[in-house]
Amino acid sequence: MLLHIVNRAPQFGEAASQALRVMGPEDKLVLIEDAVIAVLDQAWQGWTLAAERIFVMEEDLEARGLLALVAPEQRVNVNTFVKLSACCQQAISWH
Amino acid sequence: MSQKDTLLVVIRQAPQSGHWLQEALDAAMVGAAFGKTVSLLFMGQGVLALLPGQAQEPGSEKPRLPTQETLAMYDIQHLCVAANDLHAISVKADDLVKGITLLDEEQMLDCFADAANVLNF
């Protein structure tokens, strides 16, 4: 099980779609930095992932005024981000 | 299953974009020198690095374009490219430098799942 970390918005680059392409059935995805802008596009393919496989960084949502758009159970803080990285065997960053 | 000594280096930036290509290849070569079994995977705009005949600007620190021969010197045998990304820019496998393996989407997925270590540039 891999943790994919994306820091670019799917609206503005290839990183997010590249991550989705190589995600295994158990892999998880965390959106950080500018990738949290993905929440503005409800049609983005990443939102079809099961809720326990996709997470959005709270601090980065807050910084962009987007916190209210994401359900609390979908948000992670940096501590949960670390926990996710610990329980996945490897983390792969897409930028 | 992942083998402990495998290193997958992924190149996704266009070859003329900053020092990405050069620094990704440096990491791959050092990895090989440290006894890793290194695979190079070209994705997205990174596939452009595999087009032959790219002129090296004299005197500039241009990216060294990977050829099978130069990489074989460093014991890097596995050069792979995402077939879908080639199709997306209308490039055929025959148009690339020699010795590149085309991967379909399922093989790409395995490539990541099987690598003990990944460096994604």
Add this chain to the structure above:
Amino acid sequence: MRYALLVMGAPYVSQAPHSALRFAHAVIGQGYDLESVFFYHEGVHNASSLVTPAQGTTCLRSAWKALHQQYNVNLDVCIAAALRRGLVDLAEANRHGYSAYNVEPPFELTGLGQLIALQQRCDRLITFAP
């Protein structure tokens, strides 16, 4: 569990160093070992002693230094990536005959082999890129 971080984004240009720093503190806060932060690509600019942030802005260099001083985290800087971007320590400045240098301990210039070794030795290598 042992961690290492790979930082490839420059300070005040990319968010990568900020994210990495926050992550570093969270790793330590949860009782894991953070062995090293390896600076590569544009990330080598984090090591410059001459970066002068505007008043009231976090000084990232001091924050990295504090991480080293408080938790013994190594601050490794890829020497090849550093030299081509104008980052030199005293030894390199002498070797090249430069009148100044801008990399000082606890930042250490080192080879890429260190990154490969870290990835091998640590349980997790987390990358923060621009």
